Every structure is written in structure tokens, then in C-alpha cells.
Amino acid sequence: MKKIALIGNPNVGKSTIFNTLTGMHQHTGNWPGKTVSSSKGIFGFKDKKYEIVDLPGTYSLIANSEEEMVSRDYILSLDYDLVIVVCDSLCLERNLNLVFQILEVTKNIIVVVNLMDEAKKKNVDINLNLLEKKLGVKVLGTSARSKIGIRELKEEIYNFKTKESINNSKVIENSSFIYEVSKKSNDIVSKVVKENANKKEKIDYFFDRLLTNKYVSFPLMIILMMFIFWLTIIGANYPSEILFNLFINVENYLYNFFSFLPIWLNDLLINGILKTLGWVVSVMLPPMAIFFPLFTLLEDLGILPRIAFNLDKVFQKCNSCGKQSLCMMMGFGCNAAGVVGTRIIDSKRERLIAILTNSFVPCNGRFPILLVIISVFLTSSIFFKVSILTLLIIFSIMTTFLISFILSKTLLKGYPSSFTLELSPYRRPQFIKVIIRSVFDKTLHILARSIIVTIPVGIIIYILANTGMLNTINNFLDPFGKLLGLDGVIITAFILGFPANEIVLPIILMSYLSLGTLTDYTSIVELKKILVENNWTILTAINMLILILFHFPCATTCLTIRRETGSNKWMIISMILPLLIGIILCVINSFIFLVN
Amino acid sequence: MRTTLDKLELGKKAKIISLNNSNIKRRLMDIGLIEDSIVFCYLVSPLKDPIAYKIKNAVIAIRKSDGKDIEVEVL
Known part of the structure; x- marks a missing residue:
């Protein structure tokens, strides 16, 4: 050959x-x-x-x-x-x-x-x-x-x-x-x-001037972000409901069909595994399947290098590299991919900064959780949903700047090195190809991964719940959870969700259902009922959002960081750093709520 | 008129005279910034830095701190 x-x-x-x-x-x-x-x-x-x-x-x-x-x-x-x-x-x-x-x-x-x-x-x-x-x-x-x-x-x-x-x-x-x-x-x-x-050159020049204009560029970037979130929320709503109802029907049907099995086994299969799976698929899949292709279209169009160009000055002030924003944007898709993407950064020091802060941007697996919590708990107005989500993302970007700066003054001391970035010409995206490929390669890939993780976790939760151990663990973690304005169940869910972030919310719901009395739900709207029944307040919802943004990266990302940096040390730092930020913010936030 | 690349005004053309920072000299040469080649100041980022230049038909962003080591002759 x-x-x-x-x-x-x-x-x-x-x-x-x-x-x-x-x-x-x-x-x-x-x-x-x-x-x-x-x-x-x-x-x-x-x-x-x-x-x-x-x-x-x-x-x-x-x-x-x-x-x-x-x-x-x-x-x-x-x-x-x-x-x-x-x-x-x-x-x-x-x-x-x-x-x-x-x-x-x-x-x-x-x-x-x-x-x-x-x-x-x-x-x-x-x-x-x-x-x-x-x-x-x-x-x-x-x-x-x-x-x-x-x-x-x-x-x-x-x-x-x-x-x-x-x-x-x-x-x-x-x-x-x-x-x-x-x-x-x-x-x-x-x-x-x-x-x-x-003529094409003139058109390119027009868009370049517009996208990098002193007054227009930043508002335009924010509007673009809001527009993508708006499309995702609007588009995900309906398919979520359909999938949700479909799963409930299938669950009921299968539960009756398998009635010849021992009750515990039937319970384990249907209420343990299939129900958790239903949550993951119906709540997580639609936003992923919409957000990712949209993002890929932007990527194809050639917008990303312009955003990096606009933001470079800020990174320079943080003693890091403007290409870090390209890695962050990849992080929206998947943090592990974002970490690999940092290879485009020449300086080792700047690359490490980009690696350690990459998980600050919520990946496609965490993004839907943010969306669900905002939707069911904070507001029902689409405009406010989009605004809150946008503010959250801006907040996570600001945190990236701040932490990059702090890192460059402490663990990774140094000055910005040289930087060259080519602004590639705009190209018309291949719409159909992008949509097909991002659904098949990305969405289904992530879905497959969460299913693989969901099944064992579903079994574990079922066993823990039915032996009373879930209660014990929750009670044990509860004081710590309360300190963060959360509860033991949520903390357990974050720990069990280490292999794949997208199952954090399903774990929380399964735990509540198995512990509480409310086991009957017929729509996503009733999510709120379950959460309120388990003492969720506005504070819980906000702290939950914070912790989703800032906790240890998922297992895949951690392993990628270890591979890319060749050291356990940086992997551990990359886990502690966001977790520490998350905990501090949650504690402060709880304290503010307490005082008020 | 001689100046450095970071001071080249938007919309102006210049000829590269010399690259004085040995650290990034090679990198700049590879992307086409080489003695005698022509650059065109194409875009200024909203925060004034970096600046994008048209170099051999490609648009390339360079930070001011790097541009100040590049001597040019304004055309």
C-alpha cells in the first residue's frame, strides 16, 4: 500500500x-x-x-x-x-x-x-x-x-x-x-x-468593517449570541415535549409488557434505566441537535477568526493569547475538543492558561441543563430566558479573563508572546452538509456517550435508592450542600455525573423521584413541581447554574488535559480551579440571600 | 517616509524594510512578511489592537507590540 x-x-x-x-x-x-x-x-x-x-x-x-x-x-x-x-x-x-x-x-x-x-x-x-x-x-x-x-x-x-x-x-x-x-x-x-x-472582495471588506467596527462589533456579537440561543430555545421546546411523552408511553407499555419478570427487575429496567434515559434524551438531545449545527454554520462562514480578532486586546491585557478565544468557542461544542484545539497556541505558558480555563465555557452537554433550569425555574418569558443565558455566558467569559490574568501573575507567570492570526475569507456554508454532519457526528456521538454512561448510573441510583443508601449518602452530603445553598442530592449528582455532565440533571430528578412521594409526572412543566417539592428556591436554581458553569470538567476532558499537558498536576489543577470558583460563588450567593 | 508597521494608517500601503525582532522573524517571513514585500493596512480591531494587514492576498492580524519591530516605507 x-x-x-x-x-x-x-x-x-x-x-x-x-x-x-x-x-x-x-x-x-x-x-x-x-x-x-x-x-x-x-x-x-x-x-x-x-x-x-x-x-x-x-x-x-x-x-x-x-x-x-x-x-x-x-x-x-x-x-x-x-x-x-x-x-x-x-x-x-x-x-x-x-x-x-x-x-x-x-x-x-x-x-x-x-x-x-x-x-x-x-x-x-x-x-x-x-x-x-x-x-x-x-x-x-x-x-x-x-x-x-x-x-x-x-x-x-x-x-x-x-x-x-x-x-x-x-x-x-x-x-x-x-x-x-x-x-x-x-x-x-x-x-x-x-x-x-x-465584487466579492468589496462585500468581504464591508462585512469585515462591520464586524470589527468600534461601535457595532461588540453589540453585534452579543446579538448574534442571543439570536442563536433564541433559535435553540424555540426550536428545542416542541421536540422535547414530544420525546418526553413518547418515553412515558413506552415506559408504561414496556412495564406492562414485562410484567412476567420479577417486580424488582422490571422496576430496575423501566424505572431505573429507561426513565433516566428518557430524561437524557428528551431534555438534552433537542437543544444539542439545534445549537451545534448553528454553531458549525458560524464556523463555516468564517466568523470565528473575526471574534478572536476583536477580543485579542483583552487577552493581551490578561497576558495570554487571542487564539484562546478560538479554543473557547470550540469549548462550547465540547471542552475536550477545546483543550485539544489549544495546540494552535505557540507559547507553552499561554497554551496552559487556555487549557486550564477552557471548561469555564459550558459545553454542549452542560448547555441544555442551564437552559432547563432557567426555563422551569427563573422565567417563562422567552426574552428573559435568552437574556439570562447570554448574561451567564458573558459572565463565564469574564471569569475566563480574570482567571487567565490571575494565572499569568501566579502559576504561569509571563508576558504575552507574539501573535499572528489569519482572517480567512468568508465562505458560504454548506447548509445541508453541516446539518447532517453535526447531527450524525456530534449529537449522536454525545448521545451515545450519555446513554452508555446513563445505564450503569441508572442502575446504581436504583440500587442505592432501594437499599436506603441514597438517603444515607444524601444526608451525609446535605450539610455541605446546604452550605452552597443546594442539597445532598445535587452534590451526589455532580459527583456521579463526572463521566458525562449531561446526566447531572437526570440524576437529580431520579433521586428526588425515588426518595419523594411525587412519582407521577406527565410533562416537562411538572419538572418544577418535583423541584419545588424538594425545597428548590430561586437561590437553589441560581447556585445550580453557577455550579454547572464552574465545577470539575467531565472525565473525558480531564483525561484529555492529562494527555495534552503530559502531567497529572495540571489535570488536578484544572479540576480544582473551577470547583473552587464555583464553591466560593455559591457560598457568597447563599450568604447574600441569607442576609436579605 | 519611514515608520514602523504598527503606525501605518488604515488604508495605506507600505513596503517592508526590515524585521528587527529575531524571535518572530521567521514566523513573519513564513506568512509573507519579508523584505521588499508590500503590506496594506486593512482593518483595525475595535479595541485598536491588533491590526489586520493584507499581505500577499491574505488578511493577517498582528499585534502592535510585534508591529513596532517591523520597519516599513510608506508608499
């Missing part, structure tokens, strides 16, 4: 080409740094099979950050038969610098000029034949998003004959080499590329 490496500048569509070649579904996004680790895939063409490696984007073979190191090491290892260098049709000159660097390592190259459709839109002509002559290696044009040129690429890969070549990579390190290469690229591009007047 032949080995192929896929390399190129950040955000030129390597992962899209990888996906179209292999039929796999690597996540793609319109911002530099989306792919931070390499991924392997296999594809066949005619009678041959190929292994292809998608490398993180890099501007050069001299690595600055973790992800770029992956790419450099792979290229220098020469452990492949062919390198495909992917170039951006609109940034050909800079992209050629990388081509020339790789040519010093190997001559087994195919150059793919991707995003030809964008060049066409921008009225830019590229003479690929001339480019091929100038470079002396095969050059192909593709528009990977619409699969144009992929067949030809496969054909070219099939016919490619790997030659012996001389590795001359030492020369890359010289500044004079880069200077020469830059001259050469400039010269080539001036002959190969013909730019004509275009």
Missing part, C-alpha cells in the same frame, strides 16, 4: 480533500487551525490501495507550535511515497513558499491548487499549465467542496511513479533561502495569476 501525505497552509481545504478522497468525515471549519492532529484514512482507486495522512496546516517546515511540529516531523521523516501539497488559489504566492521548502525535502510532489471555485468567483485567472512548467512538478486544480478535480487527482496519484530524491532540508533554515524562495514565488505568481476587478 502506498503512503500519501497531505500538507498545506492552514485553511486551504486539506481536510475537505481528505474527506472526498477517503469518504471519511473529518471535521472541517473555515478558520486556520481547525485540524490540530494528523488523521489517517484509506482509499482505493482501480486496483490499488492508498493510505493517506491529513496533516495540520502549516506555513513552513520550521515549526512554531505543537500542531505544526506534527506536520514538519512527518514531512522530514520521508515515511511516504508521495506528498500532496494543497495550495489556496487566492494566496498562491505564500503557498508556493511551502511548496519550495518541501521540494528541498522530496521531489515526489503533486501540487493541488484548491479553491479554484473561489478564484473564479473573485475573477482571478490561474494558468495551471504554466505553473506546472515553472515548478517542474505535476499541478492540478480542484474545488474539493464540490468534488471538482478529485477524479483527476486520483488518476494522477494512480499514475505517479515515486522517484529517488535528495533530502536537502538543512537549507530551509537559512533566512537567505526564504528570501530567495519568496522572490521566486513572487516572480512565478506575477506570470501565472491574473487578477481582474471583482
